[in-house]
Amino acid sequence: MRQARQYTAELIGSFLLVFFGVGAAVAARVEGGVVVVALAFGLVMLALVYTIGPLSGSHVNPAVTLGVLLSGKISLPGAVAYWLAQFAGATVAAFALWVLTRWGGVTDQTGALGSNGYGAHINLGGTILLEVVLTFLFVLVVLVVTSRAEHAGFAGLAIGFALAAAHLVGVALDGTSVNPARSFGPAIFEGGDALRQLWVFIVAPLAGGALAALLAPLLTSADVRYRDTER
Template sequence: MNDTRRYVAEFIGSLLLVFFGVGSAVAAAVEGGVVVVALAFGFIMLVLVYTIGPLSGSHVNPAVTLGVLLSGKISPVGAVAYWIAQLAGAVVAAFLLWVLTRWGGVADQTGVLGTNSYGAHINMGGAMLLETVLTFLFVLVVLVVTTRTKHTAFSGLAIGLALAAAHLVGITLDGTSVNPARSFGPALFEGGDALSQLWLFIVFPLLGGALAALVAPLLLTGQPEKP
Protein backbone atom coordinates (compact mmCIF):
# COMPACT_ATOMS: atom_id res chain seq x y z
CA MET A 1 0.00 0.00 0.00
CA ASN A 2 2.83 2.41 0.89
CA ASP A 3 4.55 1.61 -2.41
CA THR A 4 1.36 2.42 -4.31
CA ARG A 5 1.08 5.76 -2.55
CA ARG A 6 4.66 6.61 -3.51
CA TYR A 7 4.00 5.80 -7.15
CA VAL A 8 0.81 7.86 -7.13
CA ALA A 9 2.74 10.74 -5.56
CA GLU A 10 5.35 10.57 -8.33
CA PHE A 11 2.61 10.49 -10.96
CA ILE A 12 0.86 13.53 -9.50
CA GLY A 13 4.12 15.36 -8.89
CA SER A 14 5.34 14.83 -12.44
CA LEU A 15 1.97 15.91 -13.81
CA LEU A 16 2.06 19.13 -11.81
CA LEU A 17 5.70 19.86 -12.62
CA VAL A 18 5.14 19.56 -16.35
CA PHE A 19 1.77 21.30 -16.35
CA PHE A 20 2.96 24.35 -14.40
CA GLY A 21 6.53 24.43 -15.69
CA VAL A 22 5.93 23.77 -19.37
CA GLY A 23 2.61 25.56 -19.10
CA SER A 24 4.43 28.70 -18.01
CA ALA A 25 6.54 28.48 -21.17
CA VAL A 26 3.47 28.02 -23.32
CA ALA A 27 1.73 31.02 -21.76
CA ALA A 28 4.72 33.25 -20.86
CA ALA A 29 4.94 36.71 -22.36
CA VAL A 30 7.81 37.21 -24.79
CA GLU A 31 9.53 39.82 -22.60
CA GLY A 32 10.71 38.36 -19.32
CA GLY A 33 9.67 34.92 -20.44
CA VAL A 34 12.94 33.25 -19.45
CA VAL A 35 12.73 34.48 -15.87
CA VAL A 36 9.03 33.64 -15.64
CA VAL A 37 9.57 30.06 -16.81
CA ALA A 38 12.65 29.51 -14.66
CA LEU A 39 10.85 30.72 -11.55
CA ALA A 40 7.78 28.64 -12.38
CA PHE A 41 9.87 25.47 -12.57
CA GLY A 42 11.76 26.40 -9.41
CA PHE A 43 8.66 27.29 -7.42
CA ILE A 44 6.65 24.21 -8.38
CA MET A 45 9.66 22.01 -7.58
CA LEU A 46 10.00 23.67 -4.18
CA VAL A 47 6.32 23.12 -3.47
CA LEU A 48 6.50 19.47 -4.50
CA VAL A 49 9.53 18.77 -2.29
CA TYR A 50 7.58 19.84 0.78
CA THR A 51 4.28 18.30 -0.38
CA ILE A 52 5.19 14.83 -1.64
CA GLY A 53 8.82 14.70 -0.59
CA PRO A 54 8.12 12.98 2.75
CA LEU A 55 6.20 10.28 0.87
CA SER A 56 8.12 9.58 -2.34
CA GLY A 57 11.19 11.78 -2.12
CA SER A 58 9.70 14.02 -4.83
CA HIS A 59 11.96 12.74 -7.60
CA VAL A 60 9.47 13.62 -10.39
CA ASN A 61 12.42 13.15 -12.74
CA PRO A 62 13.90 9.91 -14.14
CA ALA A 63 17.42 11.39 -13.88
CA VAL A 64 16.96 11.97 -10.15
CA THR A 65 15.60 8.46 -9.73
CA LEU A 66 18.62 7.06 -11.58
CA GLY A 67 20.92 9.00 -9.26
CA VAL A 68 19.08 7.67 -6.22
CA LEU A 69 19.19 4.13 -7.66
CA LEU A 70 22.96 4.31 -8.22
CA SER A 71 23.31 5.65 -4.67
CA GLY A 72 21.61 2.49 -3.39
CA LYS A 73 18.62 4.28 -1.90
CA ILE A 74 15.95 2.68 -4.06
CA SER A 75 15.56 -0.80 -5.50
CA PRO A 76 15.68 -1.44 -9.27
CA VAL A 77 12.02 -2.49 -9.20
CA GLY A 78 11.09 0.66 -7.31
CA ALA A 79 13.08 2.80 -9.76
CA VAL A 80 11.30 1.29 -12.77
CA ALA A 81 7.93 1.92 -11.11
CA TYR A 82 8.96 5.51 -10.43
CA TRP A 83 9.98 5.96 -14.08
CA ILE A 84 6.64 4.62 -15.31
CA ALA A 85 4.74 6.92 -12.95
CA GLN A 86 6.83 9.94 -13.94
CA LEU A 87 6.43 9.37 -17.67
CA ALA A 88 2.70 8.77 -17.28
CA GLY A 89 2.26 11.97 -15.28
CA ALA A 90 4.20 13.96 -17.87
CA VAL A 91 2.07 12.55 -20.70
CA VAL A 92 -1.17 13.48 -18.96
CA ALA A 93 0.12 17.00 -18.27
CA ALA A 94 1.20 17.42 -21.89
CA PHE A 95 -2.20 16.23 -23.06
CA LEU A 96 -3.89 18.86 -20.88
CA LEU A 97 -1.63 21.56 -22.31
CA TRP A 98 -2.29 20.30 -25.83
CA VAL A 99 -6.04 20.55 -25.18
CA LEU A 100 -5.65 24.11 -23.88
CA THR A 101 -3.72 25.21 -26.98
CA ARG A 102 -5.96 23.39 -29.47
CA TRP A 103 -9.40 23.94 -28.03
CA GLY A 104 -8.99 26.17 -24.97
CA GLY A 105 -8.10 29.37 -26.77
CA VAL A 106 -4.57 29.50 -25.27
CA ALA A 107 -1.93 30.93 -27.60
CA ASP A 108 1.24 28.83 -27.50
CA GLN A 109 4.04 31.37 -27.07
CA THR A 110 6.67 28.73 -27.86
CA GLY A 111 4.92 27.48 -31.00
CA VAL A 112 6.03 23.93 -30.17
CA LEU A 113 4.15 23.10 -26.94
CA GLY A 114 7.18 23.97 -24.84
CA THR A 115 9.23 21.09 -26.21
CA ASN A 116 13.02 20.79 -26.15
CA SER A 117 15.11 20.96 -29.30
CA TYR A 118 18.49 21.93 -30.67
CA GLY A 119 19.53 23.55 -33.94
CA ALA A 120 18.36 27.15 -33.73
CA HIS A 121 20.61 28.41 -30.91
CA ILE A 122 22.78 25.40 -30.09
CA ASN A 123 23.97 22.39 -32.08
CA MET A 124 23.61 18.73 -31.16
CA GLY A 125 26.99 18.46 -29.46
CA GLY A 126 26.33 21.63 -27.49
CA ALA A 127 22.95 20.34 -26.35
CA MET A 128 24.56 17.06 -25.24
CA LEU A 129 27.07 18.94 -23.11
CA LEU A 130 24.52 21.44 -21.80
CA GLU A 131 21.99 18.82 -20.71
CA THR A 132 24.69 16.72 -19.05
CA VAL A 133 26.08 19.62 -17.04
CA LEU A 134 22.74 21.17 -16.07
CA THR A 135 21.33 17.82 -14.96
CA PHE A 136 24.54 16.99 -13.12
CA LEU A 137 24.15 20.18 -11.09
CA PHE A 138 20.49 19.60 -10.33
CA VAL A 139 20.79 15.93 -9.35
CA LEU A 140 23.95 16.61 -7.33
CA VAL A 141 22.08 19.22 -5.30
CA VAL A 142 19.18 16.80 -4.75
CA LEU A 143 21.43 13.96 -3.61
CA VAL A 144 23.55 16.11 -1.31
CA VAL A 145 20.93 18.24 0.40
CA THR A 146 18.54 15.34 0.99
CA THR A 147 21.33 13.36 2.66
CA ARG A 148 22.50 16.10 5.02
CA THR A 149 19.95 15.69 7.79
CA LYS A 150 20.97 18.87 9.63
CA HIS A 151 19.57 21.06 6.87
CA THR A 152 16.56 19.12 5.61
CA ALA A 153 14.24 22.04 6.39
CA PHE A 154 15.95 24.03 3.62
CA SER A 155 16.32 21.20 1.10
CA GLY A 156 13.28 22.27 -0.90
CA LEU A 157 14.65 25.79 -1.28
CA ALA A 158 18.02 24.54 -2.53
CA ILE A 159 16.44 22.10 -4.97
CA GLY A 160 14.00 24.68 -6.31
CA LEU A 161 16.77 27.25 -6.79
CA ALA A 162 18.97 24.69 -8.55
CA LEU A 163 16.20 23.89 -11.02
CA ALA A 164 15.50 27.58 -11.60
CA ALA A 165 19.21 28.24 -12.21
CA ALA A 166 19.39 25.41 -14.75
CA HIS A 167 16.46 26.91 -16.62
CA LEU A 168 17.92 30.41 -16.57
CA VAL A 169 20.95 29.05 -18.41
CA GLY A 170 19.28 26.64 -20.80
CA ILE A 171 15.89 28.01 -21.81
CA THR A 172 17.10 30.15 -24.70
CA LEU A 173 19.43 27.39 -25.94
CA ASP A 174 17.44 24.15 -25.99
CA GLY A 175 14.45 24.88 -23.76
CA THR A 176 16.11 23.13 -20.78
CA SER A 177 15.18 19.53 -20.17
CA VAL A 178 17.23 18.14 -17.22
CA ASN A 179 14.27 15.76 -16.96
CA PRO A 180 13.49 13.04 -19.54
CA ALA A 181 9.84 12.91 -18.45
CA ARG A 182 9.44 16.65 -18.97
CA SER A 183 10.74 16.25 -22.53
CA PHE A 184 8.87 13.02 -23.27
CA GLY A 185 5.31 14.21 -22.62
CA PRO A 186 5.23 17.36 -24.77
CA ALA A 187 7.24 15.71 -27.59
CA LEU A 188 4.60 13.01 -27.97
CA PHE A 189 1.94 15.58 -28.78
CA GLU A 190 4.11 18.00 -30.75
CA GLY A 191 5.88 15.43 -32.96
CA GLY A 192 8.25 16.71 -35.65
CA ASP A 193 11.73 17.76 -34.57
CA ALA A 194 10.80 17.52 -30.90
CA LEU A 195 10.05 13.81 -31.26
CA SER A 196 13.01 13.03 -33.53
CA GLN A 197 15.40 14.78 -31.13
CA LEU A 198 13.82 13.35 -27.98
CA TRP A 199 16.54 10.70 -27.58
CA LEU A 200 19.08 13.40 -26.70
CA PHE A 201 16.88 14.81 -23.94
CA ILE A 202 16.53 11.34 -22.47
CA VAL A 203 20.08 10.03 -22.76
CA PHE A 204 22.10 13.03 -21.61
CA PRO A 205 20.01 14.06 -18.59
CA LEU A 206 20.32 10.42 -17.47
CA LEU A 207 24.08 10.66 -18.01
CA GLY A 208 24.19 13.81 -15.90
CA GLY A 209 22.22 12.08 -13.16
CA ALA A 210 24.58 9.10 -13.19
CA LEU A 211 27.64 11.38 -12.94
CA ALA A 212 26.06 13.22 -10.02
CA ALA A 213 25.58 9.90 -8.21
CA LEU A 214 29.31 9.20 -8.63
CA VAL A 215 30.38 12.62 -7.35
CA ALA A 216 27.90 13.07 -4.49
CA PRO A 217 29.68 10.65 -2.09
CA LEU A 218 32.85 12.73 -2.41
CA LEU A 219 30.96 15.71 -0.96
CA LEU A 220 29.36 13.72 1.83
CA THR A 221 32.18 11.57 3.19
CA GLY A 222 34.84 12.60 5.67
CA GLN A 223 34.89 15.15 8.46
CA PRO A 224 36.15 18.72 8.21
CA GLU A 225 39.60 19.31 9.60
CA LYS A 226 39.82 20.85 13.04
CA PRO A 227 41.42 24.29 13.17
Protein backbone atom coordinates in the same frame (compact mmCIF):
# COMPACT_ATOMS: atom_id res chain seq x y z
CA MET B 1 0.07 0.30 0.34
CA ARG B 2 2.87 2.76 1.05
CA GLN B 3 4.57 1.90 -2.24
CA ALA B 4 1.34 2.54 -4.16
CA ARG B 5 1.10 5.94 -2.47
CA GLN B 6 4.70 6.70 -3.39
CA TYR B 7 4.09 5.89 -7.06
CA THR B 8 0.91 7.96 -7.03
CA ALA B 9 2.82 10.86 -5.49
CA GLU B 10 5.43 10.66 -8.25
CA LEU B 11 2.72 10.60 -10.92
CA ILE B 12 0.93 13.61 -9.44
CA GLY B 13 4.18 15.46 -8.82
CA SER B 14 5.39 14.90 -12.37
CA PHE B 15 2.04 16.07 -13.70
CA LEU B 16 2.18 19.28 -11.68
CA LEU B 17 5.81 20.02 -12.54
CA VAL B 18 5.21 19.67 -16.28
CA PHE B 19 1.81 21.35 -16.31
CA PHE B 20 3.00 24.45 -14.47
CA GLY B 21 6.58 24.55 -15.76
CA VAL B 22 5.93 23.80 -19.42
CA GLY B 23 2.62 25.64 -19.12
CA ALA B 24 4.55 28.76 -18.14
CA ALA B 25 6.63 28.40 -21.31
CA VAL B 26 3.53 27.91 -23.43
CA ALA B 27 1.74 30.92 -21.94
CA ALA B 28 4.68 33.22 -21.08
CA ARG B 29 5.06 36.47 -22.91
CA VAL B 30 8.16 36.73 -25.07
CA GLU B 31 9.56 39.54 -22.93
CA GLY B 32 10.74 38.15 -19.62
CA GLY B 33 9.70 34.65 -20.63
CA VAL B 34 12.94 32.96 -19.55
CA VAL B 35 12.66 34.29 -16.01
CA VAL B 36 8.98 33.34 -15.81
CA VAL B 37 9.66 29.77 -16.92
CA ALA B 38 12.66 29.38 -14.60
CA LEU B 39 10.66 30.62 -11.63
CA ALA B 40 7.72 28.39 -12.50
CA PHE B 41 9.85 25.25 -12.57
CA GLY B 42 11.82 26.24 -9.50
CA LEU B 43 8.85 27.24 -7.36
CA VAL B 44 6.80 24.18 -8.26
CA MET B 45 9.78 21.95 -7.49
CA LEU B 46 10.26 23.70 -4.16
CA ALA B 47 6.60 23.17 -3.27
CA LEU B 48 6.69 19.52 -4.30
CA VAL B 49 9.73 18.77 -2.13
CA TYR B 50 7.79 19.84 0.94
CA THR B 51 4.48 18.33 -0.23
CA ILE B 52 5.36 14.86 -1.50
CA GLY B 53 9.01 14.71 -0.46
CA PRO B 54 8.30 12.99 2.87
CA LEU B 55 6.39 10.27 1.01
CA SER B 56 8.27 9.59 -2.25
CA GLY B 57 11.35 11.79 -2.04
CA SER B 58 9.84 14.05 -4.72
CA HIS B 59 12.05 12.77 -7.52
CA VAL B 60 9.54 13.65 -10.30
CA ASN B 61 12.48 13.20 -12.68
CA PRO B 62 13.96 9.97 -14.11
CA ALA B 63 17.48 11.45 -13.90
CA VAL B 64 17.05 12.02 -10.16
CA THR B 65 15.70 8.51 -9.71
CA LEU B 66 18.70 7.13 -11.61
CA GLY B 67 21.01 9.08 -9.32
CA VAL B 68 19.22 7.73 -6.25
CA LEU B 69 19.33 4.19 -7.70
CA LEU B 70 23.08 4.37 -8.33
CA SER B 71 23.50 5.73 -4.80
CA GLY B 72 21.87 2.57 -3.48
CA LYS B 73 18.90 4.35 -1.93
CA ILE B 74 16.19 2.73 -4.02
CA SER B 75 15.77 -0.75 -5.48
CA LEU B 76 15.72 -1.38 -9.23
CA PRO B 77 12.03 -2.44 -9.21
CA GLY B 78 11.20 0.67 -7.20
CA ALA B 79 13.12 2.86 -9.64
CA VAL B 80 11.32 1.31 -12.63
CA ALA B 81 7.96 1.97 -10.96
CA TYR B 82 9.02 5.58 -10.30
CA TRP B 83 10.04 6.00 -13.95
CA LEU B 84 6.71 4.68 -15.19
CA ALA B 85 4.83 7.03 -12.86
CA GLN B 86 6.97 10.01 -13.89
CA PHE B 87 6.53 9.45 -17.62
CA ALA B 88 2.81 8.87 -17.15
CA GLY B 89 2.34 12.04 -15.14
CA ALA B 90 4.33 14.12 -17.64
CA THR B 91 2.34 12.68 -20.55
CA VAL B 92 -1.02 13.49 -18.94
CA ALA B 93 0.20 17.03 -18.24
CA ALA B 94 1.33 17.48 -21.83
CA PHE B 95 -2.05 16.22 -23.03
CA ALA B 96 -3.79 18.80 -20.84
CA LEU B 97 -1.60 21.56 -22.30
CA TRP B 98 -2.25 20.26 -25.81
CA VAL B 99 -6.00 20.47 -25.16
CA LEU B 100 -5.64 24.03 -23.88
CA THR B 101 -3.75 25.13 -27.00
CA ARG B 102 -6.04 23.30 -29.42
CA TRP B 103 -9.47 23.95 -27.93
CA GLY B 104 -8.95 26.13 -24.88
CA GLY B 105 -8.09 29.35 -26.69
CA VAL B 106 -4.52 29.42 -25.31
CA THR B 107 -1.86 30.75 -27.69
CA ASP B 108 1.28 28.64 -27.64
CA GLN B 109 4.10 31.17 -27.30
CA THR B 110 6.71 28.49 -28.01
CA GLY B 111 5.06 27.25 -31.17
CA ALA B 112 6.00 23.70 -30.17
CA LEU B 113 4.04 22.94 -26.99
CA GLY B 114 7.06 23.83 -24.88
CA SER B 115 9.03 20.86 -26.22
CA ASN B 116 12.81 20.75 -26.14
CA GLY B 117 14.86 21.08 -29.29
CA TYR B 118 18.19 22.09 -30.77
CA GLY B 119 19.26 23.69 -34.03
CA ALA B 120 18.13 27.29 -33.77
CA HIS B 121 20.42 28.47 -30.96
CA ILE B 122 22.61 25.46 -30.19
CA ASN B 123 23.80 22.38 -32.09
CA LEU B 124 23.63 18.71 -31.16
CA GLY B 125 27.02 18.56 -29.46
CA GLY B 126 26.33 21.73 -27.52
CA THR B 127 22.95 20.40 -26.42
CA ILE B 128 24.43 17.18 -25.10
CA LEU B 129 27.08 19.07 -23.13
CA LEU B 130 24.55 21.58 -21.84
CA GLU B 131 22.06 18.97 -20.67
CA VAL B 132 24.73 16.83 -19.01
CA VAL B 133 26.09 19.80 -17.05
CA LEU B 134 22.71 21.26 -16.08
CA THR B 135 21.38 17.88 -14.98
CA PHE B 136 24.61 17.15 -13.13
CA LEU B 137 24.14 20.35 -11.12
CA PHE B 138 20.52 19.62 -10.32
CA VAL B 139 20.92 15.96 -9.36
CA LEU B 140 24.10 16.70 -7.41
CA VAL B 141 22.24 19.26 -5.31
CA VAL B 142 19.39 16.80 -4.73
CA LEU B 143 21.71 13.99 -3.64
CA VAL B 144 23.93 16.12 -1.41
CA VAL B 145 21.34 18.23 0.41
CA THR B 146 19.04 15.27 1.06
CA SER B 147 21.94 13.35 2.59
CA ARG B 148 22.44 15.99 5.29
CA ALA B 149 19.81 15.52 7.97
CA GLU B 150 20.78 18.70 9.79
CA HIS B 151 19.79 20.80 6.77
CA ALA B 152 16.68 18.82 5.79
CA GLY B 153 14.38 21.76 6.44
CA PHE B 154 16.13 23.82 3.77
CA ALA B 155 16.52 21.09 1.16
CA GLY B 156 13.52 22.29 -0.82
CA LEU B 157 15.00 25.76 -1.21
CA ALA B 158 18.31 24.44 -2.55
CA ILE B 159 16.59 22.03 -4.93
CA GLY B 160 14.11 24.60 -6.20
CA PHE B 161 16.80 27.24 -6.74
CA ALA B 162 19.04 24.73 -8.53
CA LEU B 163 16.26 23.85 -10.97
CA ALA B 164 15.48 27.53 -11.54
CA ALA B 165 19.17 28.26 -12.19
CA ALA B 166 19.36 25.44 -14.73
CA HIS B 167 16.40 26.90 -16.58
CA LEU B 168 17.81 30.42 -16.53
CA VAL B 169 20.79 29.08 -18.48
CA GLY B 170 19.10 26.60 -20.78
CA VAL B 171 15.63 27.90 -21.69
CA ALA B 172 16.84 30.20 -24.46
CA LEU B 173 19.12 27.51 -25.89
CA ASP B 174 17.21 24.22 -25.97
CA GLY B 175 14.23 24.84 -23.71
CA THR B 176 15.99 23.10 -20.79
CA SER B 177 15.18 19.48 -20.16
CA VAL B 178 17.25 18.11 -17.22
CA ASN B 179 14.28 15.74 -16.97
CA PRO B 180 13.55 13.02 -19.57
CA ALA B 181 9.88 12.81 -18.54
CA ARG B 182 9.44 16.57 -18.97
CA SER B 183 10.79 16.24 -22.53
CA PHE B 184 8.85 13.08 -23.34
CA GLY B 185 5.35 14.39 -22.68
CA PRO B 186 5.36 17.46 -24.94
CA ALA B 187 7.31 15.66 -27.68
CA ILE B 188 4.68 12.94 -27.94
CA PHE B 189 1.96 15.47 -28.75
CA GLU B 190 4.11 17.88 -30.77
CA GLY B 191 5.71 15.24 -32.99
CA GLY B 192 8.05 16.31 -35.79
CA ASP B 193 11.50 17.53 -34.76
CA ALA B 194 10.58 17.38 -31.08
CA LEU B 195 10.00 13.64 -31.34
CA ARG B 196 13.01 13.01 -33.58
CA GLN B 197 15.33 14.84 -31.18
CA LEU B 198 13.78 13.37 -28.04
CA TRP B 199 16.55 10.80 -27.58
CA VAL B 200 19.02 13.59 -26.78
CA PHE B 201 16.84 14.87 -23.95
CA ILE B 202 16.56 11.40 -22.49
CA VAL B 203 20.17 10.22 -22.83
CA ALA B 204 21.99 13.45 -21.84
CA PRO B 205 20.03 14.10 -18.62
CA LEU B 206 20.42 10.46 -17.58
CA ALA B 207 24.17 10.77 -18.16
CA GLY B 208 24.23 13.91 -16.03
CA GLY B 209 22.31 12.16 -13.27
CA ALA B 210 24.68 9.20 -13.33
CA LEU B 211 27.70 11.51 -13.15
CA ALA B 212 26.19 13.29 -10.16
CA ALA B 213 25.67 9.97 -8.39
CA LEU B 214 29.30 9.09 -9.05
CA LEU B 215 30.69 12.32 -7.60
CA ALA B 216 28.19 13.08 -4.82
CA PRO B 217 29.89 10.71 -2.32
CA LEU B 218 33.07 12.74 -2.63
CA LEU B 219 31.23 15.80 -1.34
CA THR B 220 29.19 14.11 1.34
CA SER B 221 32.16 12.07 2.63
CA ALA B 222 34.30 15.19 2.79
CA ASP B 223 31.54 16.92 4.74
CA VAL B 224 31.49 14.09 7.28
CA ARG B 225 35.27 14.15 7.70
CA TYR B 226 35.24 17.92 8.16
CA ARG B 227 32.64 17.69 10.89
CA ASP B 228 34.57 14.94 12.59
CA THR B 229 37.72 17.10 12.82
CA GLU B 230 35.73 19.78 14.66
CA ARG B 231 34.89 17.47 17.54
